[in-house]
Amino acid sequence: MSERVLMKGNEAFGEAAIRGGCRYYVGYPITPQNELTEFMSREMTKRGGKFVQAESELASINMAYGIAAAGGNVFVSSASPGIALMQEGLSFICSAELPLVALNVSRGGPGIGGIQPGQADYNQVTRGGGNGDYHIPVFAPASIQESIDILYDAFSLADEWRNPIMILADGMIGQMMEPVTLPEPKAPISEDEIAVRKPWALSGTKKGHRSVVKSLRMQPNDLEKHVEKLFEKYRQAEKELVKYDSDRIEDAEVVFVSFGTTARIVSEVIDMLAEDGIKAGLIRPISLWPFPEEAFSKVNPKTKVVISAELNMGQMMTDVKAAVCGRFPVRLINRTGGIIPTSLEIYERAKKILGEYK
Amino acid sequence: MNLAMDKRIVAVVGHFGSGKTEFCINYALERAKLYKKSALIDLDIANPYFRSREKRSLLESAGIRVFGSFYQSEITAELPALTANARFPLEDKNYAVTIDVGGDASGSMILIQFFKYFIEGDYELLCVINKNRPETSSIEGALSHIYRIEKETGLKITGLINNTHLLRETRVDDIIQGYQFCQELSKELRIPIRFSCCPVLLYEDLCKKDINEAMKDGILPVALHMRETWLDKKP
Numbered sequence: 001m002s003e004r005v006l007m008k009g010n011e012a013f014g015e016a017a018i019r020g021g022c023r024y025y026v027g028y029p030i031t032p033q034n035e036l037t038e039f040m041s042r043e044m045t046k047r048g049g050k051f052v053q054a055e056s057e058l059a060s061i062n063m064a065y066g067i068a069a070a071g072g073n074v075f076v077s078s079a080s081p082g083i084a085l086m087q088e089g090l091s092f093i094c095s096a097e098l099p100l101v102a103l104n105v106s107r108g109g110p111g112i113g114g115i116q117p118g119q120a121d122y123n124q125v126t127r128g129g130g131n132g133d134y135h136i137p138v139f140a141p142a143s144i145q146e147s148i149d150i151l152y153d154a155f156s157l158a159d160e161w162r163n164p165i166m167i168l169a170d171g172m173i174g175q176m177m178e179p180v181t182l183p184e185p186k187a188p189i190s191e192d193e194i195a196v197r198k199p200w201a202l203s204g205t206k207k208g209h210r211s212v213v214k215s216l217r218m219q220p221n222d223l224e225k226h227v228e229k230l231f232e233k234y235r236q237a238e239k240e241l242v243k244y245d246s247d248r249i250e251d252a253e254v255v256f257v258s259f260g261t262t263a264r265i266v267s268e269v270i271d272m273l274a275e276d277g278i279k280a281g282l283i284r285p286i287s288l289w290p291f292p293e294e295a296f297s298k299v300n301p302k303t304k305v306v307i308s309a310e311l312n313m314g315q316m317m318t319d320v321k322a323a324v325c326g327r328f329p330v331r332l333i334n335r336t337g338g339i340i341p342t343s344l345e346i347y348e349r350a351k352k353i354l355g356e357y358k
Numbered sequence: 359m360n361l362a363m364d365k366r367i368v369a370v371v372g373h374f375g376s377g378k379t380e381f382c383i384n385y386a387l388e389r390a391k392l393y394k395k396s397a398l399i400d401l402d403i404a405n406p407y408f409r410s411r412e413k414r415s416l417l418e419s420a421g422i423r424v425f426g427s428f429y430q431s432e433i434t435a436e437l438p439a440l441t442a443n444a445r446f447p448l449e450d451k452n453y454a455v456t457i458d459v460g461g462d463a464s465g466s467m468i469l470i471q472f473f474k475y476f477i478e479g480d481y482e483l484l485c486v487i488n489k490n491r492p493e494t495s496s497i498e499g500a501l502s503h504i505y506r507i508e509k510e511t512g513l514k515i516t517g518l519i520n521n522t523h524l525l526r527e528t529r530v531d532d533i534i535q536g537y538q539f540c541q542e543l544s545k546e547l548r549i550p551i552r553f554s555c556c557p558v559l560l561y562e563d564l565c566k567k568d569i570n571e572a573m574k575d576g577i578l579p580v581a582l583h584m585r586e587t588w589l590d591k592k593p
Contacts, residue, residue: 005491005492006523007375008374008375035374116407143592171406171407172407175408176407177525178589179524179525264588264589264591267592268588343586343587343588
């Protein structure tokens with residue numbers, strides 16, 4: 001194992017992406033992910049990749065569309081309103097079945113919002129802001145190390161599924177520091193290899209066949225068939241890409257559901273409640289789409305209440321309620337606008353809620 | 359550790375994430391015990407989070423006035439601008455001033471406008487070194503950071519701060535290795551190592567180690583004011 005180094009989230013995202021096979025990065029500056037764009041501007045060319053600062057997020061995603069169509073392992077990153085601008089492109093890329101890795105270092109919204117951390121892009125990334133029937137697998141790391149591990153695998157995952165992969169890391173994870181271990185760099189895919197490994201790519205005339213990349217399908221029957229084919233893939237993804245972590249849910253009185261930064265605070269709250277003799281557990285969705293419904297089947301049937309803790313107005317509640325399926329009451333503990341609650345605040349609010357379910 | 363002889367103005371630069379802000383807060387709090395008037399100027403206009411101005415109430419309760427790129431209670435705005443009153447404690451020679459400068463050469467550029475206050479004998483420009491940050495883990499890497507900061511600001515760095523740590527994973531040996539690393543830099547640059555930061559919990563263990571007097575004299579026990587405990591909670 002290589003040595004521990006201290007890294008800031010945004011730098012670590014870049015380093016992990018490069019080590020995971022990223023060869024193209026297209027970006028446009030936005031807080032709180034600027035250090036990543038800066039890192040890539042410095043590192044990509046040094047390490048055999050290409051860096052483009054686009055003139056906008058719209059340009060970024062469409063340049064990335066072109067790179068992905070040519071078979072390049074491409075990475076785009078932004079923060080909430082910037083990711084909003086990319087939604088049209090993401091819909092096109094999903095329809096064209098191209099691999100791409102996108103990172104959202106999210107902040108407060110709606111609109112231009114603020115620059116402090118937020119999780120109010122849950123609906124944006126899990127439901128998709130673009131048009132049409134499509135899905136993007138979304139992973140929400142709760143630490144810098146987990147972000148590294150997810151990003152390192154994301155490029156091969158995107159290639160395998162021929163679909164964008166989204167990583168939702170809130171601003172806190174982008175800006176905080178953490179000791180991490182970096183994985184060994186993967187060998188980059190050469191242009192000759194692209195022609196062999198990605199026969200669908202527009203990789204030139206040498207490969208001897210014609211590839212077409214498009215999202216336009218004027219014939220309704222043709223489009224319906226295409227969407228059904230996409231959904232066969234999504235059904236498969238729902239089985240294979242579910243990822244979550246759970247802690248002490250089998251005998252819990254109260255089960256928290258929380259992702260990203262909030263899950264770390266909740267972990268501390270669970271220990272605080274344990275000191276009071278209250279058994280609390282945590283389901284931490286790592287894949288937000290597909291949502292880890294299966295985790296809820298392991299919850300103690302005697303659990304009094306499930307609490308969704310989020311940095312938004314309760315966007316994940318819809319998925320939590322669907323997963324709970326009426327077996328337990330579902331309540332919300334939240335802050336928004338860029339405010340991160342303290343462990344004490346969540347602890348006190350949880351105790352108050354628990355008091356209602358004696 | 360004796361801070362009584364420290365220069366009136368102590369400006370702190372370094373690689374982003376090297377720990378300038380934690381050093382500045384701990385140092386300013388320690389220093390405030392010796393002076394009637396003390397101030398911290400937060401010149402970090404590059405970082406959006408973890409800025410010393412967020413600890414304004416803690417600092418003010420210790421008698422430290424806080425200045426920087428914020429207006430009244432607005433501390434989260436991302437304004438690449440400074441309020442004019444940031445100059446006040448520099449003008450008033452009764453103030454002991456700690457300056458938390460932004461990261462890297464680009465972040466330290468902001469110092470240029472305060473050039474006239476950096477009078478020889480009245481200031482120190484200290485550079486924070488954390489050997490566990492990838493870009494300053496080699497002598498060449500650390501030197502190149504220092505040279506870039508000097509070139510950008512036109513000021514000579516006068517001392518080093520060994521802040522080699524891995525947050526709550528820090529071991530006493532990390533601090534000692536960081537000191538040895540800084541000794542090499544110190545020899546190359548002909549400037550002293552002014553401080554070695556040590557987490558409060560490790561202070562006694564470090565003092566028991568076989569370390570030289572110069573290192574011992576410069577140990578600054580640091581509490582992690584900027585770091586909420588849940589940030590080190592394993593998810």
